[in-house]
Amino acid sequence: MYESNGERYFVVDGHMHYWNAAPDNWVPGAEKYAEGWIKCFHAYQGLGPPETHWSLEHFEKYSEEDLMKDVFEDGYVDVAIFQPTYLKEWYKEGFNTTERNALMGEKHPGRFVYNTRWDPRDGDEGLEQLRRNVDRYGSIGCKLYSAEWNAGSRGWKLTDPAAYRYLEACQELGVKNIHVHKGPTIWPLDKDAFDVADVDHAATDFTDLNFIVEHVGLPRIEDFCFMATQEPNVYAGLAVVIGGLMHARPKFFAKVMGELLFWVGEDKMLFGSDYAIWEPKWQVEGFVAWEMPDDPELSDYPRLGVAGKKKIMGLNAAKLYDIKVPDEFQLPASAGTPGAQEVLGQEQPVAGA
């Protein structure tokens, strides 16, 4: 819970991790990839305020106590959603797995939601694993990383027939929240790996599922925004937008927020700290305090009020994850401002789309 100016915010961290990326977990022969990955993440942390930077050693492997303090004690988070990323070709026990997350989470009842993951290239065995994870951890969401390397393949698309089998299984199992995270590799490599067109297709074909596009499709915000106006079941995950821009590039942060508020709307945007890349504390404080600057260049963007901030900070995610929010944090039904989908309608033709 975060309180500011007499307003109380229920905080759901929609995207966070508990990883081990220290050398003791590197796969022999793949050390350079394991090291490259965590150093890349560490560079992202460099975009946050200097006083929140960690040493690389601490960043590679932090403790359960660190997490509980950073996220819940200091970071105002009420409920946190674990988003696993396996990367088992580089990390022996995986980078952060459903099992590792749950092992820690079970000691703190009510604090965590365990999302699981799947990879269409794992075939029947992967489907069985998905069923077991849903059964064991009660997952109603999953995190997909389409750039993951797997047995010589460097990635996949949601429209692959194998992926559709998994999406069908998700529908059947009640895994209704699909978090999509794009990365730099895919097959074939000559295509744009960050293209979100496959999410568009899948969202059209699986209307019972919600697709939360992490880091709002960055670096393809424009494609993501346009898709989100057309697909009612597509959401924006704000991890990286707040962490990577709010401090380092405040002007661009305002513009990106303005675009998201216009195209996607405050009802479909979800806060995520991306911990341990960034701690939630400064993000929650900064975001609640943030106002669209009074600048002619930003004058045609929607404003974000207290109601919108409450939704983004937690109420939207609580709705998707059936998290019980105490009445004192709830909003009247009509509070807030709609996004472009309501304003523009859904059948607008656009050149270059």
Next chain:
Amino acid sequence: MTVLARGGDPPEPPAHGRAACPPVSPPGVLAALETVRDPELDEPITSLGFVASCTVSADGDAEVRLRLPTYFCAPNFAYLMVADAYDVVSALPGVRHVCVVLEDHFASDAINDGVAAQAGFVRSFSGEAVRELDSLRADFLRKAVMAGTDQVCRPLLAAGTSPAALLGMTLGEVPPSRALSRLRERRASLGLPVGDAAPLLIDPVSGAAVAADGVPLYLRRAQVTRVSIEANAGICRGMLRHRYATPGQGESEEDQ
């Protein structure tokens, strides 16, 4: 070897009678590299800080070392930048041999060896790629056209031109500016109309004029494309600065 230091050390005197042409100087190579753009960010690799070093031997052997914001930057765009750098430097008179090295990248070996052998992308990434990168490049030029259209239109709108008036404008009616020249260049690269009589607002795929009722959304689309590219460039610069303490060759203070 002459190393071009930041601020520009004077080049070594040319060797006499060794090469057919006088050897090119590092500033000459750097000027050529300024024409190489990151296709995703639509900015020169020099101002982005991607040129780590640039040297030329007395015999005209040029070596360019490139660096990127992360170890995992997309290999297709990385390949295009290395290949383009190789091409523009090779084309300089006085250059005998060119070596372009991408440093600290997961696919450095495949990219560096592939470009040196002029193998093309498909052969450099055997089994992992189906086509060369022309279509990818064109997709991003179209985004650059949309973003560039916003750059041209924004000041006009701020000065009171209505969206409907923009629809009727031709390129010849837009006051000259750097943004306009840049937009014309990007349109020309795609074979889109660039003459004075060509409409300002066109579909970046077909080149057709935008329909009257599509203008507000078209302008919104142009704006979000520009915001996306610029925000992405901002993140890339921050990541590069975290990764490398020293500025790149040709990177100005304001670029950082």
